[in-house]
Amino acid sequence: MMTTFSDEFFMKEAMKEAEKATNEDEVPVGAVIVSNNRIIARAHNMTECLSDVTAHAEMLAVTAAANFLGGKYLEGCTLYVTLEPCVMCAGALHHAHIERVVFAAEDTKRGFMRYGTGLLHPKTTISSGLMEKESNAILLSFFQKKRN
């Protein structure tokens, strides 16, 4: 059963963001940031429409969450993201002192976990695999359409 404040509930919200990215012809990755069981930021990958490699879902969400909180640190916050963060995003999450990172699908090529957990802040906890199949399906579908 999915309760309102479960990890699954928030990951589903991140998946909705990934679907928005698909509709905008962006690589489908979505993210939400949660504080006290409330979504304070939501974003999807916008690298193509902004022509900006820094416009990953996680980066936009970190900036939006800090703006919402009025401070640059995201202590006590959880990031839910549909794909394993890359090195750039892991670096930003380290700077932000985020409390917890929950990601769905692994990114074996570009994911930060290639470097172990050391790219994140020592206090940050990590969970992975939730809704992995759904995230992989939306990514696979996107790249298959691109190839055809």
Add this chain to the structure above:
Amino acid sequence: MMTTFSDEFFMKEAMKEAEKATNEDEVPVGAVIVSNNRIIARAHNMTECLSDVTAHAEMLAVTAAANFLGGKYLEGCTLYVTLEPCVMCAGALHHAHIERVVFAAEDTKRGFMRYGTGLLHPKTTISSGLMEKESNAILLSFFQKKRN
């Protein structure tokens, strides 16, 4: 002798950006991005005034350069930055396929070189140490004032 288009000329411009950061009570790091001997982006650290951990000089410069060029890739461009980029910024520079990175002072605590050169794109070349003393002096002065 410093010629107009030397590395030293462009690093001096990055230092001017670092000085602007000092005047705004930001950790003094400055950057410029050069394409065909022309500065197409200049930026300094703005993490405090924007309350945003992602607002490092390099990140702002990458976004500005892509905006100037009208495309997200910075092939053929050189980044001059007064301090060794962190992991987040190295990740962004990787995504941008930047041709060359020239940094002044080392950052032994947070610099990307702790992980070797693998965080940057395989085609990116790296130079360091130019104006290292000047950059370290401005950083030291900033943190000493902060402590007093």
